Amino acid sequence: MQKINDCSLCNPKNEKVLFCNELFRIIHVEDSYYPGYIRLILNKHVAEMTDLNEEEANKVFFTLLIIERHMRATLNPDKINLASLGNMVPHLHWHIIPRYKNDRHFPNPIWGEITNTKYFVADNLIQQAQKLINLLVTEQKFLKKS
Numbered sequence: 001m002q003k004i005n006d007c008s009l010c011n012p013k014n015e016k017v018l019f020c021n022e023l024f025r026i027i028h029v030e031d032s033y034y035p036g037y038i039r040l041i042l043n044k045h046v047a048e049m050t051d052l053n054e055e056e057a058n059k060v061f062f063t064l065l066i067i068e069r070h071m072r073a074t075l076n077p078d079k080i081n082l083a084s085l086g087n088m089v090p091h092l093h094w095h096i097i098p099r100y101k102n103d104r105h106f107p108n109p110i111w112g113e114i115t116n117t118k119y120f121v122a123d124n125l126i127q128q129a130q131k132l133i134n135l136l137v138t139e140q141k142f143l144k145k146s
C-alpha cells in the first residue's frame, strides 16, 4: 500500500479507531465541543474520491450513510456536516460532524469563526455520543458488508 512519509494520515498517532477494514478506518475524533465527531479515513494515500475505483467509492459512500443514520438516531443533530476537504492533508478522509443551532461555531463550519463562546456540551450529549461510538463498534456486521 502506498504510504507517504510526511503524511499524518499515512502515519497516524493516537487515533481512536472504531473500525478498520482493508479500504478505510473509522475513528472517533476527540473534540470536547463536538462529541460524536467521526472521521472516515482511507488507508491508502489518495487525494480524491475519483482516485478510487467505483466499487471502493461505493463502499465509502455506503459507510458514510450508515454512520450518518446512526448519528441522526443517537444524537438528533440539527444538521450533519459531511465534509471532505484535505486542503491541509491531501489524503482522502471524510468528516462526519453532528451540528446544533446553538453550538460553538454554528452556522459556520467547525473550523470557522466562533459564534457562541458560551456554548457548553450537555452531559446527555456526551452519553449519546458514547452510544453512537458503541453502535459503530458493535454493529460491525453492517460495516463488514462494505
Ligand SMILES: [Zn+2]
Pocket (backbone or CB within 6 Å): 003, 004, 007, 008, 009, 010, 011, 044, 045, 046, 090, 091
Ligand atoms: Zn497519506
